[in-house]
Amino acid sequence: MFEDLVASLRSVWETEKDVGLHEPIFIGNEEKYVGEAIRSTYVSSVGPFVDRFEEDIASYTGAKKAVAVVNGTAALHISLLLAGVRENDEVLLPSLTFAATANAVMYCGAIPHFVDSEYETLGIDPINLRQYLDEISDQEGGVTINKKTKRRISVILPVHVFGNPCKIDQILEIAKDFKLEVVEDAAESLGSTYRGQHTGTFGLLGAISFNGNKIVTTGGGGAILTNEEELGQMAKHLTTTAKVPHRWEYVHDQLGYNYRMPNINAALGCAQLEQLESYLVFKRELFGKYKNALNGQKGVRLMQEGNSAKSNYWLQALVFDQKINKDDLLNLFHESGLGCRPAWKPLHKLPYLADSPKSSMLNTELLVDRVINLPSMQIN
Ligand SMILES: *Cc1c(COP(=O)(O)O)cnc(C)c1O
Secondary structure (H helix, E strand, O other): OOOOHHHHHOOOOOOOOOEOOOOOOOOOHHHHHHHHHHHOOHHHHOOHHHHEEEEEEEHOOOOOEEEOOOOOHHHHHHHHOOOOOOOOOEEEEEOOOOHHHHHHHOOOOOEEEEOOOOOOOOEHHHHHHHHHHHHHEEEOOOEEEOEEEEOOEEOOOEEEEHHOOHHHHHHHHHHHOOOEEEEEEOOOOOOOOOOOOEEOOOOEEEEOOOOOOOOOOOOOEEEEEEHHHHHHHHHHHHHHHOOOOOOOOOOOOOOOOEOOHHHHHHHHHHHHOOOOOHHHHHHHHHHHHHHHHHHOOOOEEEEOOOEEEEEEOOOOOEOOOOOOHHHHOOOOOOHHHHHOOEEOOOOHHHHHOOOOOOOOOOHHHHHOEEEEOOOOOOOO
């Protein structure tokens, strides 16, 4: 029964070759800039490409400040610390995300607390979230407490899944009502906006990833976004081992992290960013082609941006109306040369996270048996 569907989606790719899920392409100034970095000997943690990359990211996203770091997970870790996450706090996040979202919470000594996702955006379901917080939380002296565990809940950490913006405006309202901060996991959503504003700039802080499989890559890398000048300075300080600037003295005024992005990686990133607009055009066109190919197919839709959102369409996703036999479908896709993949195993099912507090996971558990990612890479 999947044969038609697979054949139809395969016909989108006008090539006999296998098409993987995602691979970077380097057809711009990548070699030129990386060569410049090498010849300058500034390959490590300071250099002009780092400064330029941070300025380019800030101006592209509209964030007041962008701090380049070693990867998206480190960006999340520092963002959570700066949002005030402390040991034994609980942080609310979806279960339908990459493990790094929860790992960053645990690096702070805090506890991931999973909330349900929704069909429409694949992000946190705001209606369920509000009901759930009404049910389980109490205000005690301006602090939000989980009635059951007696721990402080300090932050909501929404994710823009596959680049598709979640309902961030409603999540911000909930955060305000419950006195919580918002940190956005915008790792996958460079180029995605909500009501014209770039994802990752709504919360107090936001984290982007430039891993090799993301829309723009620096090899490995990430960025912290914030509109608070002071938080931006703190982010830079904490990610540069909290070293007080001095020409020869080594004074570190607190526990810091060596999370700086090397100049050689930033060089790659500068060249990639120059091409972001063309990547976005390609991905939107690919969305249109897949959508046409699905025309007439029953029981399945293509993930699509909402009315107020603009998605970067980083990773295209099929969403089925019912549970499917994933192995059968993935076998067919792979036989036809399409490197499709199921959604992540939900984090609350992973052994090291299985004891984490959680809301009902009704939608999440339905979604994991219904979501398949399609090849979304540019080939040239
Ligand atoms: C990629 C990713 C991260 C982590 O980024 P790295 O650069 O790989 O550390 C975090 N969250 C999500 C949702 C991601 O997709």
